[in-house]
Amino acid sequence: MEFMPNFQLHRPETIEEALEARMDNDEALYVAGGTDMLVNVRRGIEQPKNLVDLSAIHGMKSITLNSEGLHIGAGVTLKELHGHEAVVKNYTAISHSAKAVAGSTHQMYGTVGGNLCLDTRCLFYNQSEWWRQSNDYCLKERGDTCHVAPGGKRCFAAFSGDMAPSMLVYEAEVDIAGEGSIKRVPLKNLYNNDGLDHLTLKPGELVTAVHLPQELAGDQSAYEKARIRGSIDFPLAGVAVRLRKSVDGTIEDLAIALTAVNPYPQIVSGLEGLIGTKLSEESAMQVRDTVRKQAKPMRTTTVAPWYRRRVIGAIAKRLLEELAG
Amino acid sequence: MSKKNHKTLLHCTVNGREHDDVVDDNTLLVDYLRESLGLTGTKIGCDGGECGCCTVLVDGQPRHACLTLAATCTDKDIVTIEALEVQGRLSALQRGFHEKLGAQCGFCTPGMIMAAEGLLRENPDPSEEDIRQGLAANICRCTGYVKIIESVQYAAAELKRTGKEVAA
Numbered sequence: 001m002e003f004m005p006n007f008q009l010h011r012p013e014t015i016e017e018a019l020e021a022r023m024d025n026d027e028a029l030y031v032a033g034g035t036d037m038l039v040n041v042r043r044g045i046e047q048p049k050n051l052v053d054l055s056a057i058h059g060m061k062s063i064t065l066n067s068e069g070l071h072i073g074a075g076v077t078l079k080e081l082h083g084h085e086a087v088v089k090n091y092t093a094i095s096h097s098a099k100a101v102a103g104s105t106h107q108m109y110g111t112v113g114g115n116l117c118l119d120t121r122c123l124f125y126n127q128s129e130w131w132r133q134s135n136d137y138c139l140k141e142r143g144d145t146c147h148v149a150p151g152g153k154r155c156f157a158a159f160s161g162d163m164a165p166s167m168l169v170y171e172a173e174v175d176i177a178g179e180g181s182i183k184r185v186p187l188k189n190l191y192n193n194d195g196l197d198h199l200t201l202k203p204g205e206l207v208t209a210v211h212l213p214q215e216l217a218g219d220q221s222a223y224e225k226a227r228i229r230g231s232i233d234f235p236l237a238g239v240a241v242r243l244r245k246s247v248d249g250t251i252e253d254l255a256i257a258l259t260a261v262n263p264y265p266q267i268v269s270g271l272e273g274l275i276g277t278k279l280s281e282e283s284a285m286q287v288r289d290t291v292r293k294q295a296k297p298m299r300t301t302t303v304a305p306w307y308r309r310r311v312i313g314a315i316a317k318r319l320l321e322e323l324a325g
Numbered sequence: 326m327s328k329k330n331h332k333t334l335l336h337c338t339v340n341g342r343e344h345d346d347v348v349d350d351n352t353l354l355v356d357y358l359r360e361s362l363g364l365t366g367t368k369i370g371c372d373g374g375e376c377g378c379c380t381v382l383v384d385g386q387p388r389h390a391c392l393t394l395a396a397t398c399t400d401k402d403i404v405t406i407e408a409l410e411v412q413g414r415l416s417a418l419q420r421g422f423h424e425k426l427g428a429q430c431g432f433c434t435p436g437m438i439m440a441a442e443g444l445l446r447e448n449p450d451p452s453e454e455d456i457r458q459g460l461a462a463n464i465c466r467c468t469g470y471v472k473i474i475e476s477v478q479y480a481a482a483e484l485k486r487t488g489k490e491v492a493a
Contacts, residue, residue, distance in 0.1 A: 039374060231461035
């Protein structure tokens, strides 16, 4: 058992108060549901002097539908999200994703914003203090060696959020509140390909909402992940697919995004060739191989990278074939 | 790390009784319940949100007490396993776990029952799949889950038969 370090808790009730609390205090961190963050604090991976709890901010807890699309507050819980009628009907993969995060109890207080901003994970990082100390820590935390790729100067900890790939295939945008303003940026710009520093947020910035465009509402989509425990676990490899096809089965639009196989959630490139064609066994195999080429799983989980690479291609192919009918 | 313990005045309801207590900002709900209130029915298993042994209801929804800071429970209604008995008699769920042998070593049982309680309050007539989903965040190392599912089904049927709501 590890003890909670000492910190001061702040409970702002508005976004402005949250930004102030974060900027006015040293070594402050935001915490939403805390399902992952509090474990990290307890393990000494994060050592905040101040925690800014976002759960009392009511302004970030609603899902609203308007002519531009669906607006989801960052404080909406994963349970509210996966059960929401418009999400189930029009943005199916996002509902699948929310239902796949951890276990059902976590989904009751884990939030959308928290999952999008989830810290990257690694076998050598998400461990107890004594485990990490015995192993001389790692590049991501206090140490100077990456145990996944010794000799390298890069951190390969994998982004393991389930929400991001599904939101990426729907070309989601996020609202980011910073000093004095709220800016809207494409979700893909929230991420860096760097396990050490995978979010592009500046200190103090806060993701407050996600927007899903109306133009893509109703496109067929799905999300599936491989995990060790079927009932509750982070993904070993996760795939979201969105497919729009005409009545005769011709592919009009296709997007695939991956999670848990890179330090950032990745949009698969090079799928343009399939637009305007009908899915065949051969082209499905090509998609499978493209996905396998672009996924770069490293030794960040107890499951071997070669397996995760095989499985991510297989899931992508299967989802695509199911959606194409 | 500063030496001073930051504190918060916590006002909450636990098992129907109002409490006003000063808690350290870093106190977890599970420690508050066990150490300050002496409600040791809520168990500490993995201490990291993986096993579900510390599940309690916060505003009617199951929640891991080991991943919840006590100070964030201000004005919340918390229910633990100790509150389920009805006038000295086991609740339908507790009886279900007894009759259908849902408990073996018993360590996971308080968490299992609280997760099931949350499920039945929301969905009084759950399918087997609903029960499996509802208890997905709870680990049992003894039973293999079959008996636990039967226990919850027993309780659901019992509540339907007697026309009572789950826990008063």
